[in-house]
Amino acid sequence: MTFSIHGIAVSSGIAIGRAVLVASGRADVAHYFIEPEQVSAELARVKDAKNAVVDELIRLQHSVVLREAKDTPSEIAALIDVHMMLLQDQVLQDGVMQWIMERHYNAEWALVSQMAVLARQFDEMEDEYLRERKGDLEQVVERVLKVLQGKPSELPHAAPLADAGLILVAHDLSPADMLQFKDSVFAGFVTDVGGKTSHTAIVARSMDIPAVVGARTASMLISQDDWIIIDGDAGVIVVDPSPTILRQYRDRQQIALLEREQLQRLKHTVTITKDGYKVDLLANIERPEDAEAAIAAGAVGVGLFRSEFLFMGRAGKLPSEDEQYEAYSSAVKGMQGLPVTIRTVDVGADKPLDARSSAHDDAHLNPALGLRAIRWCLAEPEMFRAQLRAILRAAVHGQIHLLIPMLCAASEIELSLKQIELARAELDQRGVAYGPVKLGAMIEIPAAALALPIFLKHFDFLSIGTNDLIQYTLAIDRADESVAHLYDPLHPAVLHLIATTIRQCNEAGKSVSVCGEMAGDVSMTRLLLGLGLRSFSMHPSQILSVKREVLASHAGQLTTWAKKVLRSDHPASLLNQ
Ligand code: PEP
Ligand code: MG
16 A cells, blocks of 8 residues: 655655665664675575574573473473574575575675564464564574674675665664665665754765655665655655556656756856856765766865765774875875865764764763864874874875864864874874875854854865754754754854855955855755855765856845845745745
8 A cells, every 4th residue: 555754855856666674673783785706605604693593592402401400490491492493494594595695685684684574474473472472583583693793794895786776764874884885776765863964864965866864664664675766855755656656756757867967968067157256066075986976077176075984884993094095095086186175084973983883972962062073083183193194195196175174162273283283294204295285174163153263364265064053053963853844054043154154254365165065955056156155065966956056146146135135034935036
């Protein structure tokens, strides 16, 4: 039966495919695709883990038999028998094998997927005793998972699947998990939690595939292999669509495809307003290899390289200076002489270093207000300087702009600049070559926007991080779907901070850009142009749509209109005038 689920639209377009459920409640289990040649090794992993649990249960049985006469109730022995039976069950084993061989799921993922299938069958059983065996199945699977996790394997890169049209449905996905799926063939994403500018949503948008987050119970309502449609513009998921609905969405998909093809014609057009103002459209990237998409979209540089993605999902093992140097150099070379803005590591809040060990953040009441970004870097100066040295060394290969996130106070600015000086001195001492870099700061805390002259004194350029600026100005957790309706880029206070930052930078002759999600939102382009912005940084997939908007705009006329918007209590009501 067809039904729909409503969530938050975070990445536009229509996706149609079968649901791939990342089992809810088991988000701590690694989910990744294996390479075809790893299939037999993965099957062997499951077999070894199963055999280890069989041994465990046999040992348990012996100890029960030995103690039976004394204090162990006989039900325990019976329970172990049930567990043993479930473990040997052919349906469980065949199912797991199938997920691994046909879908190339890793062992843990295959196991929890098959458990979800069987759990559903148990739920439907008439007999209460049999229904309750679901709990036993979960315990047995838990044992196997523990053994599997006891020998953790490196997470390989997500490999493409043979068949397309798969839609990932999960309770939650960390940004690092999401990044792993970047090279896979998922046609869309659905998660129960998350807000419009949560980092998971940002990565989904960078992948340019339809996504809906904050869909609350979607992962419980949707079953493995269900046919679903994601409407990434409306934030709607249609489950088990009827042939008529399917046809309508397929038509919309076709129209969107045609529009995209038309946009491609703008690729080589210089971005200039009708009244002759040149506008820089830059790319936001997460990995060096994303430079290719940036070039393909006609970006005139990288305005934000979120370097933290090099640090995430590595079980606490940070990348070395040399490894980072290679990554930054590769991004610089990939951009073929265009400037690359590398932001120093910004972990914390909804970007934990390791999704499976985020205990640090959980232990803090307000991780978004805690030791994240530059605060963490200054608390770990050795790590910070290794990154700075890597960036300075990579600057030998091309133009690098070094950008520091989350700065707030003059003391933090001074400490950061000192670390950069120290990093240069260390390279001098080692006799290692390095290049010049422009220095910039993110304006993403209201205090920074309000104390802008301090920043103008120290930096060559500024970049407005509207995602955090909105979060901190309005006291709205950007990753929390329950307050997502209050997350308002057009709140007069937010617009005031953006407008005054742009104006002061322009007056001081310092370059300024916006690199938050607002920059890639075409409904905001005219307003930002009217506020005097001439540099926008966004996902490569958004560049051509924003370019079309700029080409159709008259910046002079927009200035007068933007002033009116700034004075309004309800700026949103004026946006389409
Ligand atoms: C921002 O805050 O707007 C920004 C670009 O940084 P991030 O989204 O990575 O926090
Ligand atoms: Mg930010």
